Amino acid sequence: GENVEQHPSTLSVQEGDSAVIKCTYSDSASNYFPWYKQELGKRPQLIIDIRSNVGEKKDQRIAVTLNKTAKHFSLHITETQPEDSAVYFCAASSQGRRALTFGSGTRLQVQP
Amino acid sequence: EAGVAQSPRYKIIEKRQSVAFWCNPISGHATLYWYQQILGQGPKLLIQFQNNGVVDDSQLPKDRFSAERLKGVDSTLKIQPAKLEDSAVYLCASSSTLTGPGNTIYFGEGSWLTVV
Numbered sequence: 574g575e576n577v578e579q580h581p582s583t584l585s586v587q588e589g590d591s592a593v594i595k596c597t598y599s600d601s602a603s604n605y606f607p608w609y610k611q612e613l614g615k616r617p618q619l620i621i622d623i624r625s626n627v628g629e630k631k632d633q634r635i636a637v638t639l640n641k642t643a644k645h646f647s648l649h650i651t652e653t654q655p656e657d658s659a660v661y662f663c664a665a666s667s668q669g670r671r672a673l674t675f676g677s678g679t680r681l682q683v684q685p
Numbered sequence: 686e687a688g689v690a691q692s693p694r695y696k697i698i699e700k701r702q703s704v705a706f707w708c709n710p711i712s713g714h715a716t717l718y719w720y721q722q723i724l725g726q727g728p729k730l731l732i733q734f735q736n737n738g739v740v741d742d743s744q745l746p747k748d749r750f751s752a753e754r755l756k757g758v759d760s761t762l763k764i765q766p767a768k769l770e771d772s773a774v775y776l777c778a779s780s781s782t783l784t785g786p787g788n789t790i791y792f793g794e795g796s797w798l799t800v801v
Contacts, residue, residue: 574743577727579727607789607790609792615794616776616792616793616794616795617728617776617792618792619789619790619791622789662727662728664727671716671733671740671780671788672718672730672733672740672741673728673730673790674730675727675728675729676727677726677727678725678726678727
């Protein structure tokens with residue numbers, strides 16, 4: 574089955590700096606890669622996703638890049654703010670197996 | 686649009702007792718998932734339903750866990766007997782049709798289980 578690895582497990586940045594979180598996946602059939610943000614005690618919430626027919630997608634301060642050849646994708650957050658502090662999860666799924674396989678999470682702390 | 690509803694939000698039980706969690710997905714969503722999230726880890730799929738049929742239950746510990754979605758709408762996840770390692774958040778999620786690559790999966794707030 575699919576295996577998703579995520580790095581780093583923790584990330585501390587200064588407010589205004591950029592943050593990058595990286596994930597690799599194992600199943601070459603995977604074609605959907607969402608990112609979820611989870612605040613303490615809250616539900617995971619989708620912040621951005623990318624499908625395998627594009628290499629990059631951007632939404633304001635958040636961008637995701639996908640390299641299907643290398644089987645990795647990354648989340649980029651620019652101009653970080655304290656409210657970006659949370660745990661971020663990457664995930665992957667394929668058309669055949671719709672359920673998401675999640676990475677282990679990255680705890681992002683933005684220092685004011 | 687109403688979100689995924691789950692109850693109870695919190696439950697504390699003793700080991701070997703039983704517990705049941707209920708989920709009502711977003712209206713019209715045919716696919717329903719139950720995930721287990723242990724503290725400090727990513728969610729792990731337990732079972733996936735398409736309408737009232739099971740699509741994937743390969744990671745469900747069937748000796749103690751069971752789930753049903755009898756009318757293709759709401760669902761119940763049961764644990765009996767509970768073990769200490771079952772302490773986790775049980776997240777219900779739903780998504781719409783299976784066509785196309787990737788459909789947004791929406792999560793409920795979760796049911797927090799502590800087994801003592």
